[in-house]
Amino acid sequence: MILQRTLENKTILWLQNSNQYLIVQPIVAEIISLLNNQVTKEEIITALSDKNSTTNHKLSVIIDDISRLLTSPSKEKPNNYLVKKPQLFQYQSYYKINDVIIHVHYSTEYERFLVHPKFAHLETSKPEGKIDSFHVYSNDQHISFSINNEVIETWLLKDVHFFQGKFSMKIVEHMHQKIEDEWLGVFHASAISNGTSSMLFLGDSGNGKSTSLALLQANGFTCLADDFVPVAAKNKHIYSFPSAISIKKNSLQTLLPIYPELENSAEYHFKRLNKIVRYIVPNNNDYKQNLPCKALVFIKYKKDSDLAISKISNLNALEQLVPDSWLSPKIENASIFLDWFLKIPCYQLTYSDNTKMINTVTKIFNDDL
Incomplete structure (x- = not known):
């Protein structure tokens, strides 16, 4: 088809x-x-x-x-990997997301490192209500993930980012009560809200998506999601995702005056991605929040540059978006995605002055460009 x-x-x-x-x-x-x-x-x-x-x-x-x-056949191929589930899990944490409690068991410090830093701000010592049990475990070649004793999938360790993506997708399913088939896709982006609509920031790693998000949430906007932005099929809304905002070392000087807690916050070295990050807690108090998308902004911080904002072709935007996204393989969802995406205003925004960037984003939200 x-x-x-x-x-x-x-x-x-x-x-x-x-x-x-x-x-x-x-x-x-x-x-x-x-x-x-x-x-x-x-x-x-x-x-x-x-x-x-x-x-x-x-x-x-x-x-x-x-x-x-x-x-040509589908790129997705079933695997026959098997990792024996251990009897003992060294670490466990309860994470509370609105009224959803997720109890994650980690077999070793390695598995905990892959997940916990982004969700540490959600940890609770007094879980109440329905609890879903996640188990993460690995051997010297593979990593597995199960929910309520059902194995979700197993991956080669070199593909551990696929595990992290699936883990995040299952959190999205549980917190929003929507199965995978009910999502158009997940974008590698940052998302903010002004209370009535949302906006997505996209771009290559290091272009300033998360830094811009942190600046905007300190100036009256709400963080909907960082790095992992889900879009629902039925209403085409951008949905909340509760991970913390990841901040790279080269953004610390800009953000420390606004977020002094970064000075002593834990630092994490992700060798595969060749980056060292710290985390900022998002200012979102309602992770059920979902809003229509006002615009897609391909953002880039460029030192000493003048602010430049221009509309770009949706074709150009699509070419940049697709390689870094998970998009639903369902034909109904693919059709909805195309019709939705090709109508959304797309912009390229380059800046060095934070105040000008914030003012420009405000203008896009207010249809004032």
């Missing part, structure tokens, strides 16, 4: 077999449509040769490449 949308003389395709989004030229879209309707290669060459300056040989090569793409 293929979904198709047209924007700016380009075609956006979603391929169900690989859950892949492609932006292609009209000739490629036409070939895909014909192949999808079981038209033979020879018939396609005949149909297109009179309409295009492309040679028959080149058309043949293009059709072969597209055919392979359309029949």
Whole structure:
């Protein structure tokens, strides 16, 4: 199955077999449509040769490449890894998220390091109500994760970030009472709220997403999520995620006057990501909060630069967004995602002056740009 949308003389395709989004030229879209309707290669060459300056040989090569793409299997492959669940877990913590209690058992300090720093501010010593039991354990090659004695999945240690993503997804499911199929996707972004709508900040690691979020929450905005931003399928709202805001070393000088607690807060070295971070507690007191999305902002802090804000193409935004996101493989959700995403205003914001950045974000929220 293929979904198709047209924007700016380009075609956006979603391929169900690989859950892949492609932006292609009209000739490629036409070939895909014909192949999808079981038209033979020879018939396609005949149909297109009179309409295009492309040679028959080149058309043949293009059709072969597209055919392979359309029949390529899903990237997701089942694994047969097995990690024996230990009898003894060295660490355990209760985390309270609104009225949800999650009891996490860690087999060693290693597993605890992968999860606890982001959620330490949610830890409680007096759990009450329904409790879900999470267990995290590993051996020298793999890591496993189970909920209420049901194994969710097992990963190679080199893919431990997939475990962290799945763990966060299960927290989202439990706190918002929505199963995975009810989500459009999860974006690698930061999200803020002005109380009536939300805004997403995107960009490569180190561009200043989390620092901008910390500055904004100190200036009247609410932190909805940092690094892991879930979007629901039914209402297309941005939903809260309760992890702390991660702050890299090079942002400490900017943020210490606002968050003096950073001076003595614990420091965590994530070697795989080659970064050292500390954490700021989000100012969100209602993790049930969910709001429509006002805009997507690709943000970049650039020392000594003038503030520059401009609208960018949704096609450009899509190309930047997709590689770092988890997007639902359900055809209904993929269709909703495309229709939703292609209507959202997208901006590129470069800044060095924090006050100007905050004022500009305020203007976007107020439709005052």
